Structures are given as C-alpha cells and as structure tokens.
Amino acid sequence: MARYFTEEHEWIEVDGETATIGITDYAQEQLGDVVFVEVPQTGADLAKGAEAAVVESVKAASDVYAPISGTVLEGNAALEADPELVNTSPDDEGWFFKLTIGDHDELEGLMNAKAYKAFCDSL
C-alpha cells in the first residue's frame, strides 16, 4: 500500500483499486476542534478536484476535495457521531471516504510523505 498527499492537506491511501481519503494531522491541527463532518453518498461519481466532503471546526468550515476521480464506495459513518476522530486519529480512524480509483495516472504528481513534510515545513 502507498500513501500520497496533496497541497490541500489530504492523504490518499491506495490499496489496489481502492483509495481511502482523509485529512492530515497538519490540517486537523490548523482547523482546531472538529465539530461536524459531512461525507459523500455511496455511489457518487466524483471528478478530480470536486467538492467531496465538508469539515467544520470551532474556527471554520472547509471543503474536502476529491484528490483523484472515482466512485464513492463508502463514507466514514463513524464521523457522524464522533467528528472528534478527525482530531484524535486523523491518519487512521478519522478517514473521510473510500473511492474506487478512476484513473491511476492521476496519482502521478501527488506528494509522498517526505515531500509532504517538506511542503508543510515550507509553510
């Protein structure tokens, strides 16, 4: 499995034809306490860059974009009752949604962990 990152502070975990998407520790730190998450409907077709989910914190509401195109397999239902999972476990239990990957070529150009860390350090 490989994990990629975007400049919008999202991570994409690729496992065969499935991608799991969440926001990074840096992103949750910037947002502050998350109070509400809206995940996409199963079966929704998302274009790369489309608004896929919404995350609201005590400070701000932000869109989460589809980093690659694909069809939604599942949204993380646990976030409805426990949005704080985004704060406590951003890299794991706080995942947002899973996609079937539409086009593997779109993974090209995304950052790996090392490049993402350098990106965050530059901010």
Add this chain to the structure above:
Amino acid sequence: MNQINQSGWKPGTPVAAQDGGDHPTVTGNKALMLEEALIFEIGGADTCGVDLAETQTDLPSRMGKFARKDEIGLPGLSEPETVRHYTRLSRQNYGIDLGFFPLGSCTMKHNPRLNEKVARMPGFLDVHPMQPANTVQGALGVIDELSHWLITLTGMNAVAMSPKAGAHGELCGILCIRAALEARGDARKVVLVPESAHGTNPATAAFAGYETEDIPANADGRVDLDALKARLGPDVAAVMITNPNTCGLFERDMKAISDAVHEAGGLVYCDGANFNAIMGRVRPGDLGVDAMHINLHKTFSTPHGGGGPGSGPVVLSEALAPFAPLPFVEKKSDGSLRIVEEENMEDQHASAFGRMTAFHGQMGMFTRALTYILSHGSDGLRQASGDAVLNANYVLRQLEDVLHAPYGASGPCMHEALFGDEGFADGFSTLDLAKGLIDEGFHPMTMYFPLVVHGAMLVEPTETESKDALDQFIMAMRSLAQRAKDGDEALLTAPHHAPRARLDEAQAARKPRLAWSEANGG
C-alpha cells in the same frame, strides 16, 4: 495618553489583595458579581407568580389528540424574581453601551438616543402593518423618504425595502439578477465570488441555484482583475464583490470589474455590508454595481447583535429595478402613498419576482435609520465615514510594529484593521489573545476571519470611539501581543476575571443541549 481611571471607582477585591486570602462565600457570589441559576432552577412548576382566578377545569375539550397530556412544566416566578433574573444576566453581558466593541465586519457603532426617541413616537410605534394605508401615511412617508435617501446615497435607481437583514438582502439581489437573466432567456449557471468576499455570498448564490467559483486575490489583498477577466464568459450570471472587502481594503478596480462583467453579459452584486466606510464619498451606482444590500443595522446605526433586528434594503440599477419584490410604497398622483401588493399591482409591476416577507420590512429600523440620516446631514454622514476610516488607520499604524499586519503595505485601510498571528510563541494563538482582551475589559475583535489570513484578527473601531478610548485599547493590545510573543503561560488560561473562563466550545457545537429537562439534572 490619559491614564485610565485616575480617581474613580476601581475594580478588584482590595480586601483579598491586602491579606492574600481569597475569602470564599457560601453563595458563590462575590459582592456585586452574582451567580445566576437557570430560570427553571429558580421557579418551581408548582408555584405561580400571579394570583389567577380559580377556573373550571372539567370543561369539554375540542383539542382531541392534540390535547396536552402532561403538565407543561413552566417555572412559576413572581414579577420581581423575573426582573432580577434578567437584570442579573444582563449585568454579565457586554454591549456597545458598556464599552468598545471592535467586532470587525459587524460595525458595532453607537445607537444614537435620538433614533430611539423618534422610533417611540406613538404614530410610528403603535401602527400595525394591516392598517388601512390612509391611516398610516406618516409611516409610509418614512419608508418613501428613507428609500429616496438610500437611492441618493448609492447613486442607484430603485430600492427593495423589505429584506430583513444582510444575507436576506443578498438573496433578494441575487433573485433579482436571476429574474432579469431569465426574462431575457439567458439561463446562466455560475456566480463568481472572490476570496475576499463575505462568507454569506457563496451561500446566497448556492441557495439561489447557482454554482459558485472562487476568484483569487492578488498579493495586496484585492480581487485579481486578470484572473476575473479570464474566467468571465457566457455561463457567468454574476460576480459578488464585497467592497470595501473583508481585508478592510477598497477594491480600486471596481469600475473595471463591473465593465468587464457587463461586457460578458453578467451582472454585478456588491455586498454593501461595509458601506459605512464609503458613505457620502463613493456612490456604488457610479462604479457599475447592479444590486447592493445596505445594512441599516450597521451603516445607519440601528441596534443589532441582541439589541434589535437587522434590516437589509437592496438598492438596484435600472436593469434590475423592474424585478424588485413586492411589496413597495408608491406615490400616487395626488401625492398620497399606497402599498403595492399582489391585489393591487398593475402592468408596470408585472415583472416583480415575488415576495420575500409578509409585510413591508423592519419599520422600527426604518424610522431609526432615517433619523440618523437626517440628523447627520450630508456633511455629517461624510464625516462619520471619514472618522471610521481614520480610527481604523490609527489602530493599524499603532499596532503594526507589534502585530503582523499582512496588508499594512497595501495603502490605507478602510473601516477595519486586519492582523495575523505571525510571530506568536509556539502554542499561542489568536484565541488566547482574544481571551486576554476579555480580562482587559474589552469585547474581543472578530477572529479567524477573513480566512485568507492565518489567525486573523479584524478590528473595526467605527466613528464611535474617541482617541482616548482607542489609546486604551491599543495599550491593551500592545501588552497582549507582547505576552503572546513572549509565551506568557498565564495567557493560555485567560480570562481570569470573567464570570466564566474557557467554555468547551467543541462540546457545545458537537453535542449541544438546547432544551432544559429535569431528567438530565437540569
């Protein structure tokens, strides 16, 4: 700078300070700082504050399945208990009548008492919207005359008076734009919103059925004209621009923006929430604006923020005027005024897009706003906007050496000064500085907005404040900025002198308890 409070009453607890003890009280009260329970905890459901006559209780009910099955459980309080409860709560509140309220973008300016006096005149106060028009000619005259001055001040062609607040006005304006485009058979899909616009703008466009797209800002915090021009096309219905924008800057390219949008067949919506900075100096009509809401509760000093309702009339260009919603006041040939509604509308009103309110708008706010306009006159309104801008620039320049001012080099600011949290010690945030400001006796500024600035602090002094008042605020801000930079741990637990310290905002948003019930312990 004047020393604060040289000879008056000083807050604090001198006894505790003298002997070092904290002297707890059995009630939890601290002299005039009173703890206050919920109203349900004061009054019991089995007590009654009023001596009601015995009533017959075995009457037949016609409510059927709607009849209440259990006791309603309302607390019974006497009149003095009720008065004390709300007076005690009001003492823990902070308002513009108590001190400086620098909430940026909200324009918390003084509500002149003359406005209140006029609004309480029986002919304005004791009228009903369903009275026959010939019995309320004076009230209709207020609407008509206020309309005239709003049109005059903005250089527009018409005004829809009924919207109840800013975002309601935005919706009215965008629905006028949609009606105008549909009338010419041109179903455009997209509304462009710059990053520096108010957050309600994209929400309004989406609510009116449009897709929204961001337009980036350039480095000095204004709309990127080239990026905007590049995006214009036959699918763009409108552009929504806040001017002055939420970075506190005047959009200097406004005329060029409007011209480009019109050339591409679109219309221009201006968010006029910040009109107080340019009132009497710039007419949006001259800048090519097609629709703009005016917040009477900001620019024209009517109370808000718990003190009164908003009011958001929308001024319209010639292109949009025919689509304004019902109802509106119209002068008849004999000089009398009438209200145009569905029952009496004529051919020339046929393109009105519908109705947004049951009645004519916020009458009480119209009276106050007209009083403000007429008591200031043209020179007074010009001075009010000038003083508001001068005060904001004074704050900006007095603080930019201790607080990061991201657009400090973009020229003078308008009515509000914007700062960021750059340079604070690790672990110290804008929130901590704001909490410290509560200890210093001020209402905090707007925080974390606009989003384009990290840890944003938006300070709007308005023309209300004197130089002495601003100097006291500046002194407090300089001290707090220094503490945030030095990493003063005490700031992380501020406020230390408020009735309540740090409430659990996350829990309040995640699992709010919105109704009292005995079952969960009150």
